[in-house]
Amino acid sequence: MRAQMKVLTALLLLAAGLLSAQKAPAKPAAKAAPKVAPKPKPATYEPDLKLWRLELGPELGGWTSDREVPLTVKLVDPRDPNPPKDERARRYDWEDEGDEGRYLDREDSDEARPSAAELRKAREEREAEVKRNAWRQRTLKVWFNGEASTRGLSVGRTEAFTLTSQNGENRLEILEPDSGLRIVRSWWVSTSRTRLRILSVQRDGEYSSGSMQILEPDGAIANRGQRTPSGGRMLWSDGYSHDTPPPGTYTVKWTGGWRGSRPARVRVEVLLDAGTDQERRWTMERLMLPGAGAAILGTFDVEP
Numbered sequence: 001m002r003a004q005m006k007v008l009t010a011l012l013l014l015a016a017g018l019l020s021a022q023k024a025p026a027k028p029a030a031k032a033a034p035k036v037a038p039k040p041k042p043a044t045y046e047p048d049l050k051l052w053r054l055e056l057g058p059e060l061g062g063w064t065s066d067r068e069v070p071l072t073v074k075l076v077d078p079r080d081p082n083p084p085k086d087e088r089a090r091r092y093d094w095e096d097e098g099d100e101g102r103y104l105d106r107e108d109s110d111e112a113r114p115s116a117a118e119l120r121k122a123r124e125e126r127e128a129e130v131k132r133n134a135w136r137q138r139t140l141k142v143w144f145n146g147e148a149s150t151r152g153l154s155v156g157r158t159e160a161f162t163l164t165s166q167n168g169e170n171r172l173e174i175l176e177p178d179s180g181l182r183i184v185r186s187w188w189v190s191t192s193r194t195r196l197r198i199l200s201v202q203r204d205g206e207y208s209s210g211s212m213q214i215l216e217p218d219g220a221i222a223n224r225g226q227r228t229p230s231g232g233r234m235l236w237s238d239g240y241s242h243d244t245p246p247p248g249t250y251t252v253k254w255t256g257g258w259r260g261s262r263p264a265r266v267r268v269e270v271l272l273d274a275g276t277d278q279e280r281r282w283t284m285e286r287l288m289l290p291g292a293g294a295a296i297l298g299t300f301d302v303e304p
Helices: 002-023 116-132
Strands: 053-057 068-076 137-144 147-154 158-164 168-176 181-189 196-201 212-215 239-242 248-254 264-272 280-288 295-302
Touching: 053 168, 053 181, 068 147, 147 158, 196 212, 248 264, 248 280, 264 295, 280 295
Parallel strands: none
Antiparallel strands: 053 068, 068 158, 137 147, 137 168, 168 181, 196 239, 196 264, 212 248, 248 295, 264 280
């Protein structure tokens, strides 16, 4: 009898388990997390150098009286995917300085320093920007009146610089080696300043009779109050000037004084291209005796 009761109890428990299994809804299987595809890195731009153009402003040529020549140069890529604006390059709020970093252009010095994550993000942005724009960095070769130099240039940005011209002909040549683009310009400068001045200097208490004469390279003689065919002027005060003196050898003479005068020392100063890098000076001095006639004080050369 006990055995029958055990079997019956087991059957009842089994039936209850089956009924509870039918009532409970099956739990759905857990879905796998979707895989996020990595963002593709932007392709590095490959410029076509054949399409580039080199721009120079303003146009140069002809005659001018201005020695200072402000210029702008720009290297243009017509296929530039993101042309930069002609403004100051981007600056970040901070740069790395050791492990702490330092501020740039921050007015409030009490502001909390950026965190390590912010510094790392800023550094990564800088590095990414430099890498994206590496193709823009170019070097120009410049020749101005025979002097060679180089200038850094960023494609799409206008660079400004100033040249100091020389009197006469000026020649500028700019080459971008990678593309082979070249610009050559020539112009002439004629300033209103006087290139050559010759003055007689009177010593204290001495008076030298006679007068100064200038023999120009073409043989013309400049006397008091006269103008030579080339444009030289001799003033009544024994001062000679020439705005554009022809190249060659100039001779400074002094005519003899009258016989009743006393011996005197004559001093003449010559100044060429005053106030420029090519400035040159000569001093000529001689003791003049009464009635001795004209004498040569000295010579000097004016180069082309």
